[in-house]
């Protein structure tokens with residue numbers, strides 16, 4: 253049932269596009285004083301080790317984040333994202349890569365809330381443990397925890413989203429990033445957005461999807477354009493010409509409903525650079541289009557550029573170094589940190605803290621009804 257593991261794909265070109273855009277969305281949300289809720293319907297493990305067996309086997313990050321790692325000519329918006337990755341690798345060697353929950357934790361403010369859903373039992377455990385360690389590290393640094401800032405649910409994110417809208421503060425940023433190995437995921441995303449817009453029309457909804465030959469993928473963006481959102485912005489990044497057999501994922505897209513007004517300009521400034529640096533052949537390109545509910549129009553544009561030469565490196569202090577360092581995919585699920593949460597804290601700083609996050613296991617409850625037959629089709633990997 254659970255074949256997809258993001259550890260194989262962490263830091264690839266699709267993650268670069270997704271997480272670069274995610275940082276921009278948080279930055280925009282951070283501009284207003286009112287706190288917001290970040291909802292991650294498909295969280296994954298939260299942090300990935302790029303020297304894990306999975307990442308080494310696929311080597312996908314080598315054509316993604318690794319190509320940006322040493323650059324000192326990053327466009328400003330891309331630098332914000334790459335600096336976040338550099339921040340978790342203070343040795344200067346690219347070893348850890350952030351998942352979307354970690355990106356949110358770092359860029360959102362202390363008063364903002366994170367609601368994280370993950371269905372895979374192993375990745376849920378990793379996510380919980382990674383956040384426990386992050387919290388332990390913050391305690392060691394003397395940082396005050398915000399009680400229940402982060403809630404992690406072992407549950408179906410499509411269902412979880414419904415229950416959280418509208419959010420109390422009437423401000424929400426939602427990331428929907430399923431594996432798309434089950435072709436019904438395309439329909440589930442569309443249906444979830446339709447319902448979410450009905451409950452909370454002004455939320456910012458960001459959807460990642462793989463651009464593949466498969467019909468569901470080709471029709472996906474057009475289907476999303478028919479949703480009743482006031483505005484949408486759609487960006488795709490293609491890093492190589494698709495092979496004749498249609499295998500591999502060379503292109504992916506981010507589709508944003510109610511996008512920040514600043515995002516289109518940021519994308520126009522940054523995407524040509526991403527094409528140059530991540531592009532693998534002459535087929536590398538990007539596409540940006542936008543539309544409104546009023547006009548229904550789409551304005552596509554695209555450019556192409558050749559690869560550039562990497563230079564330089566930057567080193568920053570890691571929020572994850574020291575005893576709070578993360579447990580990573582493949583490592584055993586120890587019970588040390590769990591004991592601390594149960595009241596047997598060994599670090600004095602932790603004794604006074606309200607846990608910054610809570611974990612709930614809803615997967616065993618009847619909250620995730622069958623979604624019809626699950627046919628395995630080629631996904632994002």
Ligand code: SAM
Pocket residue numbers: 254256257258270293294295296297298350351352353369370371372375407408409410429430431
């Ligand atoms: N958003 C993550 C990031 O950017 O770091 C990556 C998520 S990964 C592409 C998709 C995750 O969704 C997988 O870990 C998978 O186990 C999980 N998943 C699949 N179906 C789900 C569902 N219905 N609800 C919640 N999680 C699900």
